Amino acid sequence: MNDNSDEDIEPQAPLMLPLSEWHRQRGGRMVEFAGYMMPVQYEGIIAEHLWTREHAGLFDVSHMGQLIVSGDGAAQALEAVLPGDISALKPGRVRYSLLLNEEGGIIDDLMVTNVSSDDEASYYLVVNGATKWDDIGHLREHLPDEFTLNHLEDRALLALQGPAAHSALDRVFPGVADQLVFMRGTGFEWEGVMVGVGRSGYTGEDGFEIGVPASHAERLADALVALPEVKPVGLGARDSLRLEAGLPLYGHDLTEQNDPVSADLAFAISKRRRAEGGFLGADAVLPLLEKGTPRKRVGLLLDGKMAAREGAPVLSGQDNVGTVTSGGYSPSLERPIAMAYVDSALAEEGTALCVEMRGRELSATVTPMPFVPHRYHR
Structure with a gap:
């Protein structure tokens, strides 16, 4: 070439x-x-x-x-x-x-x-x-x-x-x-x-x-x-x-x-x-x-104020069912949000999960993305 x-x-x-x-x-x-x-x-x-x-x-x-x-x-x-x-x-x-x-x-x-x-x-x-x-x-x-x-x-x-x-x-x-x-x-x-x-x-x-x-x-x-x-x-x-x-x-x-x-x-x-x-x-x-x-990238809305970070395990009960790949505080929503790969059986909207951070289990819910609506000029 x-x-x-x-x-x-x-x-x-x-x-x-x-x-x-x-x-x-x-x-x-x-x-x-x-x-x-x-x-x-x-x-x-x-x-x-x-x-x-x-x-x-x-x-x-x-x-x-x-x-x-x-x-x-x-x-x-x-x-x-x-x-x-x-x-x-x-x-x-x-x-x-x-x-x-x-x-x-x-x-x-x-x-x-x-x-x-x-x-x-x-x-x-x-x-x-x-x-x-x-x-x-x-x-x-x-x-x-x-x-x-x-x-x-x-x-x-x-x-x-x-x-x-x-x-x-x-x-x-x-x-x-x-x-x-x-x-x-x-x-x-x-x-x-x-x-x-x-x-x-x-x-x-x-x-x-x-x-x-x-x-x-x-x-x-x-x-x-x-x-x-x-x-x-x-x-x-x-x-x-x-x-x-x-x-x-x-x-x-x-x-x-x-x-x-x-x-x-x-x-x-x-x-x-x-x-x-x-x-x-x-x-x-x-x-x-x-x-x-077997798994799918999903959005997570987290309860509380602690943000999930990359690499944090995602749990369903006591089972490790995924991993956070991006996470942080959403200034627009004023709450923590994250992306994660989770078992496809748990990727449905509304599924309740937990994210383990610093020894704590943070409640999280699978949610559609985008978290904030796109405003593209089509």
Whole structure:
């Protein structure tokens, strides 16, 4: 496979994002995450969380991997690796998908956008920051040589999320927001550079993800936070927002030990792909769609004030029936919530369970996700 980028070497020490100094100047408390120094919070996680739910938060997600796969027949090539219906993805459309191993385990979850032109078929992939180096290696291994994989290392990625995101974006990029509904994207020129905007995000709110050259990231961030409805928001609130939205986090709720059916992500396998198969892991995953799985990812509402944390056992009576994979305090609901994998027989809404934390048994009830309704603009 051709590769137009320099040889990728997995970083061994924390790297700086294009906006690292920008975050520090605004009071961002920096921590190491996915190999980068990133802001965990500015004024406080709960305040930033609630601001995003009520107004608009600006998140720096430049640690994510931004990739372009191009070449004649790229959709079909990607379908050999991904279980999604990429061939049916029209230009400007965005789709959630998965990278699977041969056993059907989840290597990563990702977003795919058709950015093809009249001259070339091209697909823009956004993968998780902690797994992007492995993802690049996986794609290079499984895509034929005639397809080009570019890692867009010179681009930043910002996420503007919240009910005021539309009005804020419209003042920086007039007319762009009105062109898009949920899971649609577009590209355009801004101040002499190409910018890509997709209407999607990781908070459950309406919002946009904006790919911009690193050279222009600070200028764009300044323009957005100059608006009264926009504040910078850190990793802490991003995690609590995605948990309320019932969105899994790779490395926690999703791992190579989880398959898409157990993870409640079977929607990512289209009807045609279920019928035809032909993707990596299909032989392991497709039978699970018919016969089910021993366990399932569920939401839990906890009584009391103590939050459940990752790794906490889930109990039914004296029996260990599952494990918490994400947990925390919900600022919107003002109570603890969690995601867990539990025995499928106990995954029904309303099932009473317990979570063991620090020698205490916390009462918990299986509940549908999202915990807080999504507000996507469809």
